[in-house]
Amino acid sequence: MADTKTDNKTKFIKGYTAMVLSRTLDKKIVNAQRQGRVGFYTPTMGQEALQIGAGMALEDRDLIYGYYRDVPLMISRGVPIETILNQIFGNSADISKGRQMPSHFGVKKFNFMSVPSPVASNMPLAVGAAYSIRYKKENKIVLSTFGEGSTSTPDFHASMNLAAVFNVPVVFLCENNGWAISMPVEKQTKVEIWTKAAAYGMRGIKVDGNNMLETYEVVSDAIKRARAGEGPTLIDAISYRMGPHSTSDDPSKYRSQEVTEGSENDPITVTEKLLKGMNYIDDKFIESIKAKTQKIVDDKFDECEKIPPPDPATAFQDVYKNMTWMLSEEVGGIL
Amino acid sequence: MTTMNMVQAINQALSQGMAKDTSIIMLGEDIGTDGGVFRVTDGLLSKFGPERVIDTPLVELGIIGMGIGMALNGLRPIVEIQFQDFIYTAMDQIINQMAKIRYRSGGEYTVPMILRTPYGGGIKGGLYHSQSGESYFVHTAGLTVVTPSNPYDAKGLLMGAMKTDDPIIFLEPKRLYRTIKQEVPEEEYTVPIGKANLVHEGDDLSIITYGSMVPTVLDAISKNKVNADVLDLRTLLPMDRDAIFKTVEKTGKVIIVHEAPRTLGVGAEISALIAENRIDYLQGPILRVTGPDSPFPYRMEDYYIPGEKRIMDAVSKLIKLR
Numbered sequence: 001m002a003d004t005k006t007d008n009k010t011k012f013i014k015g016y017t018a019m020v021l022s023r024t025l026d027k028k029i030v031n032a033q034r035q036g037r038v039g040f041y042t043p044t045m046g047q048e049a050l051q052i053g054a055g056m057a058l059e060d061r062d063l064i065y066g067y068y069r070d071v072p073l074m075i076s077r078g079v080p081i082e083t084i085l086n087q088i089f090g091n092s093a094d095i096s097k098g099r100q101m102p103s104h105f106g107v108k109k110f111n112f113m114s115v116p117s118p119v120a121s122n123m124p125l126a127v128g129a130a131y132s133i134r135y136k137k138e139n140k141i142v143l144s145t146f147g148e149g150s151t152s153t154p155d156f157h158a159s160m161n162l163a164a165v166f167n168v169p170v171v172f173l174c175e176n177n178g179w180a181i182s183m184p185v186e187k188q189t190k191v192e193i194w195t196k197a198a199a200y201g202m203r204g205i206k207v208d209g210n211n212m213l214e215t216y217e218v219v220s221d222a223i224k225r226a227r228a229g230e231g232p233t234l235i236d237a238i239s240y241r242m243g244p245h246s247t248s249d250d251p252s253k254y255r256s257q258e259v260t261e262g263s264e265n266d267p268i269t270v271t272e273k274l275l276k277g278m279n280y281i282d283d284k285f286i287e288s289i290k291a292k293t294q295k296i297v298d299d300k301f302d303e304c305e306k307i308p309p310p311d312p313a314t315a316f317q318d319v320y321k322n323m324t325w326m327l328s329e330e331v332g333g334i335l
Numbered sequence: 336m337t338t339m340n341m342v343q344a345i346n347q348a349l350s351q352g353m354a355k356d357t358s359i360i361m362l363g364e365d366i367g368t369d370g371g372v373f374r375v376t377d378g379l380l381s382k383f384g385p386e387r388v389i390d391t392p393l394v395e396l397g398i399i400g401m402g403i404g405m406a407l408n409g410l411r412p413i414v415e416i417q418f419q420d421f422i423y424t425a426m427d428q429i430i431n432q433m434a435k436i437r438y439r440s441g442g443e444y445t446v447p448m449i450l451r452t453p454y455g456g457g458i459k460g461g462l463y464h465s466q467s468g469e470s471y472f473v474h475t476a477g478l479t480v481v482t483p484s485n486p487y488d489a490k491g492l493l494m495g496a497m498k499t500d501d502p503i504i505f506l507e508p509k510r511l512y513r514t515i516k517q518e519v520p521e522e523e524y525t526v527p528i529g530k531a532n533l534v535h536e537g538d539d540l541s542i543i544t545y546g547s548m549v550p551t552v553l554d555a556i557s558k559n560k561v562n563a564d565v566l567d568l569r570t571l572l573p574m575d576r577d578a579i580f581k582t583v584e585k586t587g588k589v590i591i592v593h594e595a596p597r598t599l600g601v602g603a604e605i606s607a608l609i610a611e612n613r614i615d616y617l618q619g620p621i622l623r624v625t626g627p628d629s630p631f632p633y634r635m636e637d638y639y640i641p642g643e644k645r646i647m648d649a650v651s652k653l654i655k656l657r
Contacts, residue, residue, distance in 0.1 A: 063408070096441040106440045113407065114440035116431055124400020124428065131401060132408040135360065135386055154424065158397030165392055318442040319476050320501045324573040327476070 009280050015056050015076065015212055016271050016281065019048040020289055022072035023268055024297045025081055026243070029088055029102075033247040037305065038088055042103040043243030044071045046259060047175055049267035050207075050237040051145075052076040053215030054173055057223050058143060063111045063133075065126035066145045067119065068103040069175065070112075073145065077110045081297065085304035097318075098310040103246075120150035123159035123172075130168035130232075141169040141226040143219075148236075149180025151193055160234065164200040169226035171219065172234045176209065177241035182254040194236035202232055209237030210267040213274060240265070336518040341511055344486035344519050345375050345451075348493040349413065351523050353383050359497060360405060362389040362398055363415030372417055373453060373512055396425035399450065403432050406448040411497065419454035419506065420463045426471070433502045434477030446502045449493070454482075455547045455594050456640050457510030461633035467546075467595035467626065472504045473572045473604070480572040481528055482506040484549035486517045488569060491526030499528065506571075508547035515550060531575035533582070535565035539654045540588035543579060543605055545571060548592045548641065555643040561650055571601055576608060583609050587618035588653040594640055597625040622649045 026045050032038045044051070047069065055076025058064070066073060071084060083095065087105050090098030096106060096114065106114025113122060113129075126144035133140045150156050151174060163170050174193050178185050185193075197204025203225070207218040215237055222233035240259045244251045251257070259265045275281045316331045317323070323331075339347070353359045361376065361383075367390035370377030380388040391398050395416055402412040416422050422429070429450070437445050456465035472480045479501055483489035489507070496503045535553060539561065544552050545568040556563050564582045568574060583589055589609060591602035602623040609621055624641045631639055650656070 065404075094441070095443060096439055099441070100439050104439070106443060108440070108443040114436060114444055116435070116439070118427055118431055121400075121427055121432055124397045125404035125407060125432065127397070128401030128404025128406075128412075129408045130404070132360075132405040132410045135405075136409065154394075154396060155400065155427075158394045158400065161392055161394070162397045162401060166389075318438045318440075320437070320479070321445070325576060326573060 011056055012213065012275055013280055015052045016275055017289055018052050018055070018072065018076045019212070019268055019271060020293050021081065021297070022048045022052070022075050024290070024293045025084065026071065028297050028301055030243065030247060032301065038102065040102045040247055041088065042069050042246045044069050045261070046240045046242030046267065047177055047209070048072040049212040049271055050175060050209030050215045050239050053212040054143065054219045056216050057219040061111065061140050063113065063129055063140060063142045064145070065113045065122040065129065065142060066115060067122065067147065068115050068117065069147065070105070070145055074105060074107070074110070074112055077112065079107055079110050079112065081300050082304055083107055085300060086307065089304055089307065090309070091304065091307040092310045093304070093307050094310070097314045099315065120146055120153040120155035123150070123155050124162065126170050127159050127163045127166070127168060130163065130170040131166055133169055139227070141171060141223050143171050143173060145173045145175055147180060148174055148176040148178070148185050148193055149183065149188055151196065152188055160196070160200045160202060163232040164202045167229070167231040169229070170232045171222045171226055172232060173219065174234065174236050175239060176236055177239045179241050179245070179255065181245040181249060184255070192236065194234060197234040202234055204234045204236065206236045206238065209239035210265060210270050211274070212267070212271050239267070242266070336520055338516050339486045339519040340513045340516050341483070341486045341489045341507070342373060342375050342513060344490040345493060345507065346377060346379070347519070348490040349376065349379060350382060352494060352497040353379070353387065356411065356497070358409065358411045359413060360387045360389070360410050361413045361415065362391050362402060364391055364393055364398070364417050366390060366415050371415060373509065376415065395421055396428050399425045399428045399433065402448050402450070403428065403436070403446055406446045407436070407444055411447050413449045413451060416450065416452040418464050419452040419468055420466045422452060422468070429472070429478070430475050434475045437501065438477060445500055447500045448502045449496045449505050450502065451505045451507060453507045453509035453512070455508050455510055456631050456636050457547065459633065459636065462630045465631040465636065467593070469506055469571055469595055470600055473601060477502070478572060479503045479528060479570070480506065481570050482508060482546040483569065484508065484511065484546055484567050485515055486519050488526050488532070490519055491524050492528065492569065494523055495525035495528050498525065506546065510547045511550065526569070529570045529573055529575060531578035532567045532569055533564060533578065534567045535563065537562035537564050539563060539586060540590065540650065541566060541582040541586045542590045542592060543568065543582070544592040545569065545601070546594070548594055551642065552592050552646060555646045558643065559647055559650070559656065574605070574608070579605060579608060580613055583613045584616050587616050589617070589621045590624060590646070590649045590653065591621065592624045592641055592646060594626045596628045597623055598628050600625055619653045622652060624649045
């Protein structure tokens with residue numbers, strides 16, 4: 001038991017550190033967007049506890065089919081912030097070669113599948129990947145993340161049904177932040193999201209997504225079941241989108257701010273309180289980690305900002321393994 | 336060599352491909368126990384088992400999405416969509432996922448997947464079992480669009496597709512499934528993707544066509560003793576430009592025949608390619624004989640699908656018939 005306790009201490013402190021890094025990076029990018037240094041961003045502020053709680057429950061070999069608001073999840077996986085920033089800038093060091101809008105990440109090395117804009121489109125892929133895992137007898141599971149707005153789509157329904165019918169090792173994590181741009185969850189759906197699982201013969205469970213430890217436990221349990229061949233779970237992680245939908249959105253038009261930074265419902269405040277109560281961290285640690293993190297983020301941001309844009313020729317590569325004659329002809333007239 | 340129809344040829348290609356490569360896995364509606372509504376996958380379930388020949392729930396976007404996910408994790412899925420008409424609910428998966436993942440992931444992720452689906456009319460299927468929607472796919476960079484016109488090409492193109500690392504839309508002209516029999520080698524072979532086939536040689540004019548219309552064109556010119564080049568495109572994206580130019584240079588007179596509606600059909604692209612690159616060789620207008628810009632009718636399908644009369648009307652506009 002002592003070992004578990006030490007393990008947990010290390011794990012939770014690491015989780016908290018990842019939360020601070022996510023929040024610091026998030027604010028840095030939003031501010032930079034306001035200054036015109038970044039084109040666009042979808043802030044993740046408010047969803048750190050649930051994403052990092054989930055991330056802590058995963059093994060490195062597990063696959064993530066996420067969406068465009070998953071930076072904390074990536075950070076908890078150990079994705080370097082340079083990788084994230086290079087994508088935000090769309091510079092020549094960006095894995096996707098500056099092709100995708102900011103926030104649409106994909107990092108194969110960390111098993112984080114590339115993200116499209118249409119919501120829930122990655123969900124059926126997660127089910128297929130999970131099927132292939134079982135077929136190939138790999139000891140992996142798939143984590144599929146999406147917002148609560150996605151639960152209205154046919155892709156959600158298709159994925160839930162297929163995952164249950166084929167009993168594949170996938171965990172559906174609904175990042176229920178209460179808002180799909182301007183639509184509150186009450187207008188999105190008539191029932192609580194976790195209850196939808198019953199319609200598919202799947203296990204559904206609700207968790208306080210602002211509590212990293214509870215989310216970690218609930219996701220760990222779902223993963224354990226998936227690994228054991230006991231099928232998929234739908235987790236409804238209740239949270240709050242503290243920021244706008246994107247940097248192009250002004251939430252004051254449709255809602256009043258329910259959770260503000262540093263307030264008692266801010267998942268970072270919640271986590272600090274929890275870990276302080278367990279004597280894992282203290283105010284001194286919090287202060288020093290925040291200062292250290294700010295310095296790292298500032299430095300990395302400046303570094304990545306200086307990296308030049310991609311060679312224009314790369315914009316037309318990777319459409320196929322080999323470029324078609326049409327595209328080479330067309331590119332010849334452009335470059 | 337064995338005499339086979341297209342259904343048998345495709346079945347053999349699938350069977351041989353799956354026997355050789357365990358990463359090939361099939362999914363679709365009624366493809367297992369029932370062997371598919373056209374019986375193309377008959378017998379494969381008993382050969383390869385339910386883990387590899389998967390009967391799926393009724394949801395095209397889910398089936399195609401699952402196929403993509405399998406491809407991303409190292410398999411080579413072959414998805415069957417029962418009728419091409421039913422594919423449209425899955426267009427987001429096809430256009431925004433299947434076709435774009437290699438590009439948007441900077442080449443990190445690829446989708447080596449085949450999407451097979453029967454298309455076209457002639458089976459009394461009405462509006463929703465007869466469509467020729469190839470233009471939707473041909474307009475999407477990232478896809479490769481293939482359509483055979485005979486059993487030999489069907490097997491060879493499909494075996495070639497199984498070795499391709501990009502997503503392929505494999506359009507099967509359902510009218511020809513059982514109407515043509517041909518000698519097909521028992522052994523494995525491939526027909527190259529991206530290469531057209533000059534199926535008839537002549538000097539007076541060129542007829543460029545593909546899929547279900549190839550036999551109709553061949554019948555029409557043979558019956559009426561037209562001395563024409565007939566080019567079967569076989570691959571619609573990317574098209575075999577060199578083969579098109581070669582026949583245009585030879586005859587200077589071009590008719591394009593397809594069953595799909597005329598406006599922005601494949602024929603429009605062929606006409607534009609010729610007009611841009613070989614206009615000096617033309618001795619007359621480029622003519623199109625196509626399905627009309629209307630939905631596909633049930634009782635009157637012979638009026639919809641281009642036949643001998645309409646093909647010969649076009650021929651007589653370009654050459655003097657003997």
